[in-house]
Amino acid sequence: MTYANAADGVPGDAPRDAVSTYERHRAELRASKRLWNIVALLAFLVCLGLSVWISQFYPERLANGLPRIFEYFATILPDLQWNLLFEGRAEDGRAVPGSLTFWYTDFWTYVALIWETILMAITATLMGAGVAFVLSFPAAANLAPNSWVYWLSRRFLEICRGIPEILLALVFVFMIGIGPLAGVLAIAIHTAGALGKLFAEVNENASSRPIEGITAVGGTWAEKMAYGVVPQVAPNFFSYAMLRFEINVRASSIIGFVGAGGIGQELNRVISFYSDDRVMAVLILVVLTVTIIDLISERIRLGYIGRENFA
Amino acid sequence: MLKIEKLTRRFGQNLAVNNANLQIPDGQMVGIIGRSGAGKSTLLRLLNRLIDPSEGQILFGDTDIAALKGRDLRAWRSDCAMIFQQFNLVGRLDVVTNVLTGRLYDVPAWRSMAQVFTPRERAFAIQALDRLGMAHTALQRAETLSGGQQQRVAIARALAQEPKILLADEPIASLDPMNAKIVMDALRDINKQDGITVICNLHTLDTARNYCDRIIGMQDGRIVFDGTPDLLTTRMAREIYGAEADEAFNEAATSTAIPATPAPVRVPA
Amino acid sequence: MSIASLSAVTEDQVAGLRASHPGAFDTPLRTLRRWAPLILAILYVIGSLWYFDFGRLLDASDRVLRLLRNFVVWQDMADWSYRQIYVGIAQTLAMAFLGTLLGTIGALGVGFLAARNVMPVMIVRQIVRRILDILRGIDSLVWGLVFVRAVGLGPLAGVLAIFVSDLGTLSKLYSEAIENIDRKQVEGVKATGASQLGVIRYGYIPQVLPVFISQSLYFLESNTRSATILGIVGAGGIGMIIIERFRAQLYDQVAFVVLNVLVLIFAIDWLSKRVRLWAIGEKHDP
Numbered sequence: 001m002t003y004a005n006a007a008d009g010v011p012g013d014a015p016r017d018a019v020s021t022y023e024r025h026r027a028e029l030r031a032s033k034r035l036w037n038i039v040a041l042l043a044f045l046v047c048l049g050l051s052v053w054i055s056q057f058y059p060e061r062l063a064n065g066l067p068r069i070f071e072y073f074a075t076i077l078p079d080l081q082w083n084l085l086f087e088g089r090a091e092d093g094r095a096v097p098g099s100l101t102f103w104y105t106d107f108w109t110y111v112a113l114i115w116e117t118i119l120m121a122i123t124a125t126l127m128g129a130g131v132a133f134v135l136s137f138p139a140a141a142n143l144a145p146n147s148w149v150y151w152l153s154r155r156f157l158e159i160c161r162g163i164p165e166i167l168l169a170l171v172f173v174f175m176i177g178i179g180p181l182a183g184v185l186a187i188a189i190h191t192a193g194a195l196g197k198l199f200a201e202v203n204e205n206a207s208s209r210p211i212e213g214i215t216a217v218g219g220t221w222a223e224k225m226a227y228g229v230v231p232q233v234a235p236n237f238f239s240y241a242m243l244r245f246e247i248n249v250r251a252s253s254i255i256g257f258v259g260a261g262g263i264g265q266e267l268n269r270v271i272s273f274y275s276d277d278r279v280m281a282v283l284i285l286v287v288l289t290v291t292i293i294d295l296i297s298e299r300i301r302l303g304y305i306g307r308e309n310f311a
Numbered sequence: 312m313l314k315i316e317k318l319t320r321r322f323g324q325n326l327a328v329n330n331a332n333l334q335i336p337d338g339q340m341v342g343i344i345g346r347s348g349a350g351k352s353t354l355l356r357l358l359n360r361l362i363d364p365s366e367g368q369i370l371f372g373d374t375d376i377a378a379l380k381g382r383d384l385r386a387w388r389s390d391c392a393m394i395f396q397q398f399n400l401v402g403r404l405d406v407v408t409n410v411l412t413g414r415l416y417d418v419p420a421w422r423s424m425a426q427v428f429t430p431r432e433r434a435f436a437i438q439a440l441d442r443l444g445m446a447h448t449a450l451q452r453a454e455t456l457s458g459g460q461q462q463r464v465a466i467a468r469a470l471a472q473e474p475k476i477l478l479a480d481e482p483i484a485s486l487d488p489m490n491a492k493i494v495m496d497a498l499r500d501i502n503k504q505d506g507i508t509v510i511c512n513l514h515t516l517d518t519a520r521n522y523c524d525r526i527i528g529m530q531d532g533r534i535v536f537d538g539t540p541d542l543l544t545t546r547m548a549r550e551i552y553g554a555e556a557d558e559a560f561n562e563a564a565t566s567t568a569i570p571a572t573p574a575p576v577r578v579p580a
Numbered sequence: 581m582s583i584a585s586l587s588a589v590t591e592d593q594v595a596g597l598r599a600s601h602p603g604a605f606d607t608p609l610r611t612l613r614r615w616a617p618l619i620l621a622i623l624y625v626i627g628s629l630w631y632f633d634f635g636r637l638l639d640a641s642d643r644v645l646r647l648l649r650n651f652v653v654w655q656d657m658a659d660w661s662y663r664q665i666y667v668g669i670a671q672t673l674a675m676a677f678l679g680t681l682l683g684t685i686g687a688l689g690v691g692f693l694a695a696r697n698v699m700p701v702m703i704v705r706q707i708v709r710r711i712l713d714i715l716r717g718i719d720s721l722v723w724g725l726v727f728v729r730a731v732g733l734g735p736l737a738g739v740l741a742i743f744v745s746d747l748g749t750l751s752k753l754y755s756e757a758i759e760n761i762d763r764k765q766v767e768g769v770k771a772t773g774a775s776q777l778g779v780i781r782y783g784y785i786p787q788v789l790p791v792f793i794s795q796s797l798y799f800l801e802s803n804t805r806s807a808t809i810l811g812i813v814g815a816g817g818i819g820m821i822i823i824e825r826f827r828a829q830l831y832d833q834v835a836f837v838v839l840n841v842l843v844l845i846f847a848i849d850w851l852s853k854r855v856r857l858w859a860i861g862e863k864h865d866p
Contacts, residue, residue, distance in 0.1 A: 040858075048681070051674035054667075055735035055816065065731030072730045123628040126621050162842045166721070166809040166819075170826060175647060176640045181632040213399030213465075216359055217472055218389030218416035223423050227412050231403040254719040257812060258823075261632075268813075271725045287717035407604045414586075426614070433605050434594040435586045450603045473585055 078103045078277035104281055110266065114289050116180055117262035120252040121293075124184045125245040128191025132157075133237065135192070136199030137225045143203055143211075145221050157200070160193025165251055169260040180261025187251050195244050202236045203229060235304065242301045249293045253286050263289075312336055313358075313476065313508065318367035318377075320353055327353040329532035331367070337475075340502040341510045342523035346552050350532040351512040355478045358510070359393045360384055371476075389416035392469035394498075396481035398461040402454030406445065406464050409453050410436040413471030439467040443497055459490025466497055477501060479511040483518065495522050516548055650831035660833055665821055669840060671735045672817035675810065676803040676848075679742025684796045686747045691754025692780065697766075698758060708751075715748030720806050724815035735816030742803050742810075750799060757791040758784060793859050797852040804848045808841050 051057070081098035089095050095102035104110075135153045137143050144150030165186045172182035211228035219227065256264025263286055270278040315333040319326065328350045335341055343351045356362045358369060360376065369376035371387070379387050392413070400409050411428050413436075418428070428436075440446040443463040448456060453464060462482060469477055479498060483491035499522050502509040513519045519526050520540045528536030528543070528551040536547055598605050692698045694708045720741045727737035761784060769783035811819025818841060825833045 036858075047677055050670075051678045054670050054674035055678055055739050057678055057736060057739055061731070061736055065727075065736065069727065069730040072726065119628055119631075123625055123632070126625050130625075158846070159842070162845050163838065164805050164809045164841075166812060167822065167838060170812075170823070171647065174826070175644050176636045179633065179636075181629075181634060181636060184629070184632055185637075209395070209397055209399040210401040212361065213395065213401065213468075214412060214415070216361060216388055216393040216395075216399070217413050217468065218385035218387075219412070219423075220385065220415075220420070222420070223412075223415050226424055226426075227401055227404070227408075227415070231401050234403075250717075250719055254721045257721060267722060268725070271722070271729070283718060283722070286722075287714055290717040291713055417586075427606070427611070430594050430598065430605055431586065431589050434597040435589050437597045437601050437604055438589070438593070446601065449601055 076277060076279040076283075078280055103277055106278075106281075110263065110282060110285050113256075113263040113266050114253075114285060117252045117256075117264075117289070118249065118293070120180050120184050120187065120255075120262055121245060121248040124187035124191055124252065125241060125248050127184070127188040128248075129195055129237075129241045129244070131188075131192035132195035132199050135196045136203055137229065139196060139200040140203035142206075142208065143225065143229065153196075154200075157193045157196040160189050161197060162193070163190070165190040166255060166258060169255050170258045173259045178259040178261075183252055183255040183260030183262055186255060186260060187248050190251075191244055191248060195240060198240045199233070199237055202233045202240070206232045238304060239301050242297050246290075246294050246297050250290055253290065312370075312372065314368075314370040315358075316368040316370070318354075318357060318369060319365050320350075320357055320362065321365045326532045328357060328364075331532075331534050333527070333534065333537070335508060335510065337508055338502070338506045339508055340499065340522065340524045341508075341527060342519035342525070343510065343512045343527045343529060344514075344516060344519050344548075344551060345529035347514075349529040349551075351529050352480050353532075354529070355393070355480045355510065355512055358476075359388055359391050359478055361393070385416055389472050390474055391476045391478060392472045392474035394462070394465050394469055394477065394479040394482045396484050398458070398465045400453040400461055400465055400468070403452060405450050406440065406453055406456070407433065407436050407449040409464055410439055410467045410471050413439075413468040416472070436467070436471055439470040440464070442470065443467050457490075459486050459493060462486060462490070462494050463497065466494070466501075470501070474507060476508045476510065479509065481512050481514060484514055491518070498522070516543075516552075647831055650829075651835040654832040654836065660836070665818070665833075665837055665840070668811070668818035668821040668837075669844060671738075672804065672807040672811075672819075672841075673844070673848075675735050675738040675742060675807040675815075675817055676800060678739045679807070680746060680796060680800045680803050682739070682743040683746025683750050683799065684792070686743070687750035687754050688792070690747065690751040691758060692784075694751055694755035695758035697761075697763075698780065698784070712748045712751050715744055716752065717748075718745070720745040721810065721813055724810045725813045728814045733814045733816070738807060738810040738815035738817055741815055742806060745806075746799055746803065750795060753795050754788070754792060757788045757795075761787045790859075794856050797856050797859075801845075801848050801852045804845055808845075 079098060080100070080103065084096050084098040087096045087099035087101065089101060095105055135157060138145065138149045139153040139157055141150065144153075168186035168189055169182050172185050176182055206229050210232065211224050214224045214228040252262045252264070254262075254264040254267070256262040256266070257268045259265065263282065267282050267286065270282055313333075313335040315331055318328055318331040320328040331354060343354065345351050353362065357364050358376070360379065364377050367377065371390075374387075376387055401412070404412075408426070411432060414428065414432050415423050418432075422428070437446055437449060440449055443466055445460060445463050445467060448460065448464070453461060456464065462485075477498070482498065483494050486494060495518060498509050498511060501507055511519075511523070513523075520543070523540060526536065526538065526540055526543055527534055528547070530551055530553075536543060536551060690708060690712070694705055694712060696705065699705045699708075723741035723744050724737055727740045731737050731740065765787060766779060766783035769779050774782065807817050807819075808822075809819045811817040811821065812823050814820065818837060822834055822837050822841075825831075825837065
């Protein structure tokens with residue numbers, strides 16, 4: 001009990017030397033820690049103040065703006081009528097206002113664009129994961145054959161990862177014109193960087209024993225990677241690539257904002273030019289797609305990991 | 312004939328192997344003993360060139376092993392098989408593929424990358440496994456096997472290399488007495504029947520006495536004893552092992568001697 | 581049985597071993613099955629690139645060269661409006677910081693509402709989760725567009741966009757962290773007779789706080805990236821400047837700004853790593 005008291009800062013009945021020394025050290029430690037906490041708090045407050053000032057995040061602006069958010073959402077709600085909900089097209093080909101058919105007049109356009117979006121995500125993920133796979137071995141500190149290969153591949157991956165994909169898409173749209181190819185390339189480059197870094201980290205955690213085993217039988221560097229490392233890291237690579245695929249579906253659904261293909265192009269168009277139920281129609285489809293892809297991908301990941309028994 | 316001349320390896324200030332001189336004729340079974348940190352493991356790794364020597368020469372025939380590079384170095388490693396304390400198998404590959412990795416040096420690059428092995432190579436791998444009594448596990452993942460079984464697979468992998476020399480770095484230190492005996496018997500069998508030189512780091516004295524034609528004692532990186540087992544006196548051995556003498560002489564610990572009453576099964580470390 | 585060399589293995593032995601250990605030998609079907617995923621992936625990529633009209637990349641070489649030249653050759657640097665550029669960068673940072681902070685504060689509350697072990701009422705939990713799914717399913721760029729329509733051009737829309745999409749993602753991650761905690765410590769606090777809030781304060785918070793902090797710092801980093809592009813839809817920050825300069829074909833300035841952004845992102849990356857180490861005393865990857 002005496003020790004517990006001392007730890008709480010209550011001196012014992014007979015303060016011995018050890019106790020007083022301990023108390024002194026503890027006080028010093030606490031003082032320096034308190035100092036750091038105050039510095040951190042001040043830094044945080046300064047950042048907060050500056051941010052509020054720079055972004056003009058003032059209560060009156062919010063108070064003015066927030067109601068308009070709800071107004072905006074009111075304008076994009078579809079005007080559906082129960083009795084007309086499942087009304088088909090009239091004989092002259094026009095849909096009846098208030099019916100689902102009217103709301104989703106362009107349904108098949110949307111579906112085609114969403115299909116394109118998913119294809120873009122798959123292609124970009126495969127391409128990016130391929131590059132990331134190849135570069136993850138020289139970019140792992142424990143596997144790189146020499147230091148300049150390591151340095152080069154690390155920097156290359158960092159640059160790929162650092163540039164936001166929308167910016168890359170902007171550049172590609174300029175170079176090769178509007179269309180999904182620009183988006184695929186942009187997302188693939190970003191994926192290569194992001195996955196390459198993760199893959200390299202997985203490689204760095206791989207056990208060195210199998211690698212040493214392959215070295216000892218006279219294997220080349222490539223054989224050491226293929227036999228010593230790849231079997232160890234494959235499940236992690238797979239799972240990271242699937243997670244990236246989920247992210248890429250989201251990315252390719254908005255990359256059309258700069259003209260790089262997919263449903264984003266349509267989304268940008270309807271939000272920018274119309275303030276009506278078409279916005280809601282596209283948004284619902286996008287959210288549905290993203291959610292369904294997430295669910296499927298999670299199933300596949302868990303199924304694979306469960307089978308591979310990987311912790 | 313494997314000849315080591317003035318072989319030295321430094322790690323910073325520390326001399327792990329200090330001016331070692333040795334001549335090992337073909338077909339000998341050699342045990343290297345000494346306490347932990349005496350430089351036994353470094354010496355074996357120098358021989359396989361898993362680490363590079365700081366000074367000195369390793370001669371096999373007329374070839375200077377210490378100077379080999381690139382493909383020649385890999386050729387040497389494939390001639391000079393190595394068994395590890397922790398087996399160093401690829402846990403997530405199946406057993407037969409693990410054994411086939413022993414052929415990697417001879418397999419052209421495209422085949423090894425595509426994991427294409429000829430039926431003959433596969434048959435050879437099965438034969439090697441069969442010799443260690445492990446052919447029935449050929450399709451299991453290596454990581455599902457027990458320690459003793461993994462070490463036998465590792466020996467099969469070494470056999471698949473068709474080696475001239477077999478190095479074994481503490482092959483039984485992680486095994487229970489039963490498996491330790493199986494592994495040591497296999498090594499002796501390979502040495503006697505195939506005439507392959509076996510150089511084996513051993514922690515326990517009685518194993519070295521039982522299995523080896525020749526014992527080399529190391530202390531602080533130096534070779535302090537070199538001779539047949541009967542020349543190794545108890546006093547000499549006590550000096551080699553120093554503070555670890557009791558442990559090394561304790562027949563029950565990591566020993567191949569199986570007591571008359573069944574020993575409790577030891578959990579591999 | 582002595583060791584045979586590989587060359588001594590006879591065809592009969594091969595045939596015999598193939599019969600006794602059929603699984604250890606390749607058959608065409610087995611080889612195909614092993615390579616099928618890779619072959620399919622490659623065929624798919626080739627096919628889809630062809631579908632996406634990959635040939636255009638090859639036709640674009642003159643524009644590529646022009647762009648690259650302009651990226652590297654910087655002209656009239658004295659006339660560039662640096663003030664505007666750095667105000668844009670400051671806005672980007674401010675948006676990322678405020679958005680993450682608000683998202684964290686919001687997620688602190690919502691995360692507990694969505695955690696199975698804290699919120700026993702299934703209906704509430706499910707509703708909260710579905711709303712979070714929707715918030716997450718819509719990209720911050722779309723939220724940016726929506727908020728620009730609501731509160732006008734400028735960084736305020738960006739802050740709100742980051743806040744909303746972070747609220748969705750952080751709440752989900754927080755609720756998962758809360759569900760993964762050690763039950764025993766919670767029971768210890770419950771055993772003292774603490775109220776539900778007391779249990780959360782002393783049983784849950786100490787366990788999940790490090791995870792929360794490190795998640796939020798990761799988000800600060802990735803939000804800096806998102807904030808740079810929010811300007812593309814008019815929601816403030818450096819993105820607006822990038823797209824203006826790009827449309828005006830001032831590619832040298834675009835290159836300059838992008839370089840600045842890269843430095844900024846790497847700096848935040850480094851800083852958040854340091855803060856994470858300082859705040860929770862260890863590397864705590866999610």
